[in-house]
Amino acid sequence: MPDVGDVVTAQLVVAPYDGTTSASLAVTAPDGTVSSPVASTADGGQTWTAPLTYTAAGVWLLRWTVTGTGASVENQQVAVAPTPGAGQTGRVYATTTDLANYLRAAPPLDASGLLLAASKMLDTRVLFLCRYDVDDDGMPTDPDVAAAIGRAVCAQVAWWDEVGDSTGAAGVGYGSVAIGSVNLGRSVTSVSGDDSAARQIAPQVMDELRSPDLHDKLVIGAVAVPW
Known part of the structure; x- marks a missing residue:
């Protein structure tokens, strides 16, 4: 499970694929904010990747949209944990x-x-x-x-x-x-x-x-x- 602050590479493998295959990624953060990291491919359209930074704890939605050959919509939910020790309030008497x-x-x-x-x-x-x-x-x-x-x-x-x-x-x-x-x-x-x-x-x-x-x-x- 990723933690807040982790920088990851989101990945989608498309099959079948050819030169017409294209993929885009929409990321919905836990607060509902939507962003669109730039997706790219290095193998002609089979594998698509996009950089992503988890900035908040909660459930993130990664929605891949594929057009052309292999057209589909793929959804992935990712649970992100808080930074260890963060958000804790109150008196603590020992380390x-x-x-x-x-x-x-x-x-x-x-x-x-x-x-x-x-x-x-x-x-x-x-x-x-x-x-x-x-x-x-x-x-x-x-x-x-x-x-x-x-x-x-x-x-x-x-x-x-x-x-x-x-x-x-x-x-x-x-x-x-x-x-x-x-x-x-x-x-x-x-x-x-x-x-x-x-x-x-x-x-x-x-x-x-x-x-x-x-x-x-x-x-x-x-x-x-x-x-």
């Missing part, structure tokens, strides 16, 4: 380097998104109960607190890796499913993604927030975090 050091292994390619998701999860489920000094962006100002929260976020990502799920999809059950003549069924004890292991706070998270070097720098409610 991919922090995660690699925490895991003692190379982080997953989607590490940036996982760290953002873990930061949001801890913000809404744990950190909103905590009291610590922050800057105007809501980031911890004390280096010990920042490091502890960073480790807690990494612990949550590591937990997701252990359970093999980061969204809670594994917690959604099904009653019965028919595929052709095959029927599958199981007892449903949970139909909510919130019940899955992925939606649980990793045990190591609270261990990191109880780090001895925090002392009175981080408080949960009105009570200091116990050591």
